[in-house]
Structure formats: C-alpha cells, structure tokens
Amino acid sequence: MIDTSAFQGKKAxxxxxxxxxxxxxxxxxxxxxxxxxxxxxxxxxxxDICLINTCSVTEMADHKCRQAIHRMVRxxxxxxxxxxxxxxxxxxxxxxxxxGVDLVLGSNEKADLIQYLNDAWTNAQPENESxxxxxxxxxxxxxxxxxxxxxxxxRGNRTRYFLKVQDGCNYFCTYCTIxxxxxxxxxxxxxxxxxxxxxxxxxxxxxxVLTGVNIGDFGETTGEKFIDLVKALDGVEGISRFRxxxxxxxxxxxxxxxxxxxxxxxxxHFHIPLQSGSDEVLRLMHRRYSRDVFAHKxxxxxxxxxxxxxxxxxxVGCRGETPECFEDSYQxxxxxxVTQLHVFPYSERPGTAALHINYIVPDRDxxxxxxxLLKLSDEKTLAxxxxxxxxxxxVLFEKAxxxxxxxxxxxxxxxxxxxxxxxxxxLDNKIVRVRLGEFNIDKSALKGQLL
Numbered sequence: 212m213i214d215t216s217a218f219q220g221k222k223a224x225x226x227x228x229x230x231x232x233x234x235x236x237x238x239x240x241x242x243x244x245x246x247x248x249x250x251x252x253x254x255x256x257x258x259d260i261c262l263i264n265t266c267s268v269t270e271m272a273d274h275k276c277r278q279a280i281h282r283m284v285r286x287x288x289x290x291x292x293x294x295x296x297x298x299x300x301x302x303x304x305x306x307x308x309x310x311g312v313d314l315v316l317g318s319n320e321k322a323d324l325i326q327y328l329n330d331a332w333t334n335a336q337p338e339n340e341s342x343x344x345x346x347x348x349x350x351x352x353x354x355x356x357x358x359x360x361x362x363x364x365x366r367g368n369r370t371r372y373f374l375k376v377q378d379g380c381n382y383f384c385t386y387c388t389i390x391x392x393x394x395x396x397x398x399x400x401x402x403x404x405x406x407x408x409x410x411x412x413x414x415x416x417x418x419x420v421l422t423g424v425n426i427g428d429f430g431e432t433t434g435e436k437f438i439d440l441v442k443a444l445d446g447v448e449g450i451s452r453f454r455x456x457x458x459x460x461x462x463x464x465x466x467x468x469x470x471x472x473x474x475x476x477x478x479x480h481f482h483i484p485l486q487s488g489s490d491e492v493l494r495l496m497h498r499r500y501s502r503d504v505f506a507h508k509x510x511x512x513x514x515x516x517x518x519x520x521x522x523x524x525x526x527v528g529c530r531g532e533t534p535e536c537f538e539d540s541y542q543x544x545x546x547x548x549v550t551q552l553h554v555f556p557y558s559e560r561p562g563t564a565a566l567h568i569n570y571i572v573p574d575r576d577x578x579x580x581x582x583x584l585l586k587l588s589d590e591k592t593l594a595x596x597x598x599x600x601x602x603x604x605x606v607l608f609e610k611a612x613x614x615x616x617x618x619x620x621x622x623x624x625x626x627x628x629x630x631x632x633x634x635x636x637x638l639d640n641k642i643v644r645v646r647l648g649e650f651n652i653d654k655s656a657l658k659g660q661l662l
Contacts, residue, residue, distance in 0.1 A: 213247070213325060213326065213329045214329060214333055215247040215248060217329075217332060217333050218244065218247045218248050218249050218329075218332070219247075219248035220248060220250070221248070221249045221250075221259040221260060222249070222250055222251070222252045222256060222257070222258050222259050222260070223241070223244055223249045223250070223251055223252065223258055223259065223260040223261070223262065224251070224252045224258035224260070224261045224262070224283060224286075224287060224290070225237050225240070225241055225251070225261075225262050225263075225264075226261075226262070226263045226264070226279050226283060227263075227264045228263075228264065228265050228266040228272065228275055228276055228279060228296070228298075229264075229265070229266025229268065229272065229296070229297070230266065230268075230422075231373055231420065231422045231456055232363075232373075232375060232378075232422045232423060232424065233264045233265075233266060233296060234373065235363045235364075235365055235373035235374070235375050235422050236264060236321070236361060236363050236375065237262065237264045238363070238365030238366065238373070239361070239362070239363040239364070239365045240262060240264075240324055240325070241262075241365075242365055243325055244260070244325070247325075257286075257287050257288070257289075257290070258287040258290045259289075259290055259291065260290060260291050260293070260328070260332075261283045261284070261287050261290045261291070261292045261293065262293045262294075262295070263276070263279050263280055263283055263292070263293070263294045263295075263296075264295055264296040265279075265294060265295065265296035265297060265298035265299050266296060266297055266298060267296075267297040267298040267300075267301050267302075267388055267392055267560075268297070268387075268388070268389070268558075269555070269558035269560075270558045270559065270560070271558060272298070273298055273302075276296075276298045277309070280292070280294060280306070280309055280311075280312065281309070281310075281311075283311075284309075284310060284311030284312070285311075289344075290311075291313050291314070291328075291331070291332060292311050292312050292313050292314070292345070293313065293314045293315075293316065293324070293328060294306050294307075294312055294314070294315045294316070295315070295316040295317075295320075295321045295324060296318075296321070297318070297388070297389070297392035297393065298392075299315050299316060299317060299349075299351070300317040300318045300351055300357075300391075300392045300393075301388060301391060301392050303315050303317055303349040303350070303351040304349055306349070307347045307348060307349035308347060310345075311345055312345060312347060313331060313345045313346040313347065313348065314327060314328065314331050314346060314348050314349075314350075315348065315349035315350070315351075316349075316350055316351070317349075317350060317351025317352060317357070318351075318357045318392060318393055318394055319351070319352045319356065319357045319358065319359050319394070320350045320351065320352075321359075321361055322359035322360065322361040323359070324361075327350065331346060331348060354390065354391050354394055354395075355394075355395075356394075357379065357393070357394025357395070358394070358397065360378055360397050360398065360399055360432075361375070361378075362375065362399060362403070362407065363375035364407040364408070364410070364411055364419075366411075366416065369609070370417070370418070370607065370608075370609040370610070370619075370639070370640050371416075371418045371419070371420055371454075371607075371609075372411045372416045372418065372419045372420070373419070373420050373422050374404065374407060374408060374411070374419050374420070374421055374422065375422050375423060376398060376399075376404055376421050376422065376423050376426055376429055376440060377396065377397070377398040377423030377424065377425065377426045377428065377429045378393055378394070378396075378397055378398070378423060378424055379393045379394040379395045379396045379397050379424055379425070380393060380395070380396055380424045380425040380428070381395050381396045381425070381428065381431070382425065382459075382497075382499065383497065383564075384486075384496050384497050384498060385495065385496055385497050385563060385564040385565040385568070386496060386526070386529055386530075386557060386560065386563055386565040387560070387563065388560045388561075388562070388563060389424060391562065393424050395431075396424075396425055396428045396431040396432075397431060397432045398423075398429050398430065398431060398432045398433060399432070399433070400433050400435070401433070401435050401439055401440050401443050402443075404440060404443075404444070405443050405444060405447060408444055408447045408450055409447055409448075409449075411450065412447060412448065412449030412450050413449070415640065416449075416450060417450065417451045417452060417607055417640055417642060418450070418451065418452035418453070418454070418607055419444075419450055419452070419453050419454070420453075420454045420456055421440075421444075421453065421454065421455050421456055422456045423456070425459060425462075426455070426456065426457070426458055427458045427459050427461075427462025427463065428459075428462060437462070437467065438464065438466055438467050438470065441453075441455075441467065441470060441471070441474070441477060442470065444476075445474050445475050445476050445477060446475075447476075450476060451476060451607075451642060452476055452478050452607065452622065452642075453476050453477045453478065454477075454478050454480050454624075455471075455477070455480075455481060455482075456482055457482045457483070457484055457524065458481070458482070458483060459483075459484065459499070459500075460483050460484070460485070460500050460504060460505045460508050461499045461500040461504060463481075463483065463508050465511060468508070468511050468512055468515060468516075469515060471516070472515035472516050478622045478623065478624070479516040479518055479519035479520065479622060479623045480519065480520045480521075480622070480623055480624045481512060481519060481520070481521050481522070482521075482522040482523075482524075482553075483505070483508065483509075483521065483522070483523055483524075484523070484524035485502075485505055485523050485524060485525055485544070486498060486524060486525060486526045487525070487526065487529070487532065487536070487540050488502050488505075488525075488539065488540035488541070488542075488543030488544045489502070489532070489536040489537070489539045489540040489543070490502055491531070491536055491539075492529065492531060492532050492536050492540065495529070495530070495531040495565075495568055496529065496565075497564070502543055506543075506547065509521060509547050509548065509549060510548075513548050518599075518623050519623060520550045520551070520595070520623045520624040520625070521548070521549045521550050521551075522549070522550060522551045522552075522553060523544070523547075523549045523551070523552050523553065524552075524553045524555075525540075525544065525552050525553070525554050525555075525584055526555060526556070526557050527554060527555075527556055527557065527572075527577060527580040527581055527584060528556045528557045528572040528574075528576060528577030528580055528581075529557035529565065529572070530557070530565050530566070530568035530569070530570060530571055530572070531568045531569075531570050532557075532570075532572055533570060534576075537580055541583065541584065541587070544584070544587065545587060549591060550591055550592055550595045550624075551588055551591065551592045551595075552584055552585070552587065552588035552591070554581050554584040554585050554588065555581070556577040556578070556580075556581055557572070557577065593650075593654060595625075596625055596650065596654075596657055597650075599621075599625055599647050599657065600647055600648065600649060600657060601646070601647065601648075602646070602647050603644060603645070603646050603647070603662065604621040604622070604625070604627070604644070604645060604647055605621065605622060605642050605643065605644050605645075606619040606620065606621055606627045606642065606643055606644075606645050606659060607619050607620060607640070607641070607642050608629070608635075608638040608639060608640070608641055608643060609639065609640070610636060610639035610640075611631075611635065615631060616628045616629060616630060616631050616651075617629045617631075617632075617635040617638060617639075618656055619638075619643075619659075621647075625647070625656075625657060626655060626656035626657070627645060627647065627656055627657055627658075627659040628651045628655075628656040628657070628658055628659060629658075629659050629661070630658075643661060644661075644662045645659035645660055645661055645662060646659070646660045646662055647659060648660055
C-alpha cells in the first residue's frame with residue numbers, strides 16, 4: 212500500500228545516464244510520482260527526492276554515474292537519494308555506501324521502485340539512519356533471478372514517445388556486462404504494448420520509438436515474434452510514425468525489412484549494431500553473425516528503401532583487434548551505404564570473457580581508430596544530407612527553447628531546422644511539409660522552408 216499523502220507537494224530531481232531505454236524508464240517514474248503529487252524541481256530549487264538511473268556499459272559510464280550521484284547529493288542537501296539502473300545492479304552494495312545515498316535498487320527491484328521508495332520514505336526514522344543521516348539501503352538479486360518487467364511508454368519533456376517493448380539479453384557477448392545488469396530477455400504481450408501505444412495516441416502523441424535491450428529477441432516470454440508486434444502497432448490509429456531503435460543484424464528478418472518498406476507508419480530508419488567489420492573480431496566478440504550477413508541486411512534495406520537512414524554501432528580497440536583487423540573493418544564499413552556511425556572505444560569490464568583474450572590495443576591506437584571512424588561517419592552523414600537538399604519532406608517539429616531555432620526530423624531522420632520565430636510554437640508536435648534547404652551553420656541540420 213502506498214501512502215501518497217506523504218509525497219504531496221514534494222519536489223523531485225531526476226538524472227539519467229545511458230540509453231534511450233533508461234530515459235524512457237526515468238520518464239515513467241517521474242510520471243508516476245507526478246500522479247502522487249510530486250513536482251519536478253525547477254532551476255535553483257532544492258529537491259526532496261533525487262533519482263539517478265545509471266548505466267554501466269563502460270568504465271567511463273561507471274565514473275559518470277559516481278560523479279552524478281555526488282553532484283545530486285551536493286546540490287540537494289537532505290534529499291532522499293535513490294539510485295537504480297545497470298551500475299546499481301552490478302555494484303549495489305558499493306553504491307549504497309556512497310555519501311548521501313539512501314536507497315539502491317537493482318534491475319529486478321526497479322520494477323517496484325515506487326513501492327520501495329514509499330516503504331523507505333515513510334519509515335525514515337532517525338534510528339534507521341547512519342551517521343550522515345541517510346539510510347544506505349540496497350536491494351538486488353542475482354542475474355538469473357531478474358524476472359520482472361517494468362512497463363514504460365513515456366515522452367518526458369520530449370515530443371516523441373519511447374515504448375519499452377523488451378528488456379534483458381541472452382547473447383553474452385564477450386565484452387558486455389548488459390546481461391548481468393539487465394538479466395535475460397523478457398517482454399510483455401503484443402496486446403499490452405498496443406494498448407500503451409493507443410494511450411499515447413489519445414495523449415496526442417504522433418511518434419513512438421520502440422526501445423529495449425535486444426528488441427529483435429521479442430517473444431522470449433510470450434511466444435510471439437517481433438514482426439507480430441510491428442504489424443500490430445502499424446494499425447494503431449493516431450500514431451503517424453514508429454521507429455525501431457537498435458536491433459541486432461541477425462534478428463532483422465527479410466520479412467521485417469519488406470514489411471517496413473510498405474508499412475503505413477514504420478519509418479525508413481534503422482539503427483543496427485555492427486561492432487566490427489572484421490570476421491575475426493566478430494568471432495572473438497561471440498557476435499552471432501558474419502559481416503556478409505550484415506552487408507546483406509544493409510543492401511536489402513537500401514534496395515527496398517533507397518532513402519533509409521542507417522545508423523551503425525562500431526566498437527574499436529577491443530582485445531584481439533590487431534591493426535590488420537581494424538583496417539579490414541574500416542574498409543568494410545567504408546564500402547557500406549550507411550548514414551552514420553556511433554563509435555566508441557572498448558572498455559575493460561570486470562567479469563567479462565574478453566579479459567581472456569591476449570592481444571591488448573594501446574590507448575593511443577584506440578583514440579586514433581575512433582578519430583578515423585568518426586571522420587568517415589561525418590563524410591557519410593554529410594553526403595546523405597546533401598543528397599536531399601532541394602527535396603520536399605514531412606517533418607515532425609519539436610518545441611524549442613525561447614529564442615532558439617526549432618527543429619524536427621523527416622521520416623528518414625534528417626534533422627531540419629527553422630529560423631527562430633515566436634510563431635514557431637504552433638508547430639510543436641505537428642507534422643509539416645517543408646522544402647529542404649542548405650546546411651545550417653554547424654552542419655548539424657538542413658534549413659527548412661515551410662510550404
């Protein structure tokens with residue numbers, strides 16, 4: 212039983228690190244607390260409750276989590292501080308001992324975050340506190356026991372909704388801690404997700420991004436398939452656009468690509484993790500595809516959707532990536548008709564199988580490899596944008612801060628910018644036809660002219 216009266220008029224601050232899935236979950240928690248009478252702090256105010264949703268994909272992510280916790284504690288003296296997310300799962304006890312932390316929840320307990328918060332909040336007696344006035348409680352279970360699924364379909368302060376369709380992963384790639392942090396793959400039913408999408412439409416939502424850890428693995432829990440979900444969502448009235456976030460190449464069926472190409476609402480926009488264009492490195496990573504399989508998926512998408520935006524994740528400097536392997540990977544990626552690369556250096560993660568691979572890439576080489584791939588990414592993205600200059604497109608615009616240029620995205624994820632105007636607010640969450648002009652000053656968008 213939750214005593215909502217204890218939360219009436221309290222102020223909360225939220226901080227999210229990591230992926231879109233984390234942002235979606237945090238937005239859902241904020242929405243639930245809002246319904247209990249909690250308001251989000253404004254600039255300059257001090258919070259009564261702080262929630263930090265953490266990431267642990269790299270060593271740097273762990274470092275940023277610790278910084279965020281310290282900053283929230285410092286900026287909100289006396290606040291009840293809750294930490295959850297992947298870092299909280301992997302290092303629950305250590306995080307709970309940090310100064311100012313009251314409650315740490317692992318991935319299974321996160322689904323019941325509001326109940327745990329209520330129980331700790333309403334029982335916050337001085338005799339239960341440590342010398343610094345905080346509780347330092349932690350709750351988590353082993354990976355095999357992470358079973359719960361926290362539904363989430365929220366937009367926070369954004370225009371687009373993020374619908375969590377799946378959680379966890381069964382892949383156990385040698386470099387990755389995500390299965391240990393999130394548990395094994397699990398999902399709700401297609402019917403429940405359709406209902407959430409319908410609710411988003413009733414709230415005025417126009418676009419929904421499907422999020423998860425390994426969304427192509429959808430159906431492990433219910434026996435359904437990801438293509439079943441896509442077809443069902445395509446029929447939700449009121450939602451004009453759906454986007455599929457990161458999906459493994461071996462789980463992109465030809466049927467899925469063919470359906471998206473002729474669907475009503477699924478956009479010509481894919482984000483597909485490659486990690487390496489070297490078959491030798493893919494083998495060391497225990498990835499479940501070859502580069503030939505990846506190339507087939509890219510070519511099929513471009514054949515059926517020539518204007519599709521394709522983002523690709525690439526990891527550089529992992530153990531075993533010799534200079535020859537990197538050059539092989541670079542040439543392969545260069546040959547692909549992809550749009551943008553999300554490049555990040557390999558980070559040693561405790562307990563992962565990659566630590567048993569002998570060849571270690573020097574940090575200087577990692578940085579150089581990141582630089583080369585980012586340069587390639589810029590070339591591909593600019594060429595993709597330039598090819599659309601002069602064309603007409605429909606853009607879903609998002610409200611901009613006062614005096615700032617309003618922006619939005621085309622169906623194929625080209626960022627479009629309008630000049631600052633007090634009249635632009637009327638375009639918020641509207642799909643508007645524009646003519647695509649030249650690049651803006653920093654070449655992060657094309658200028659749009661309303662038609």
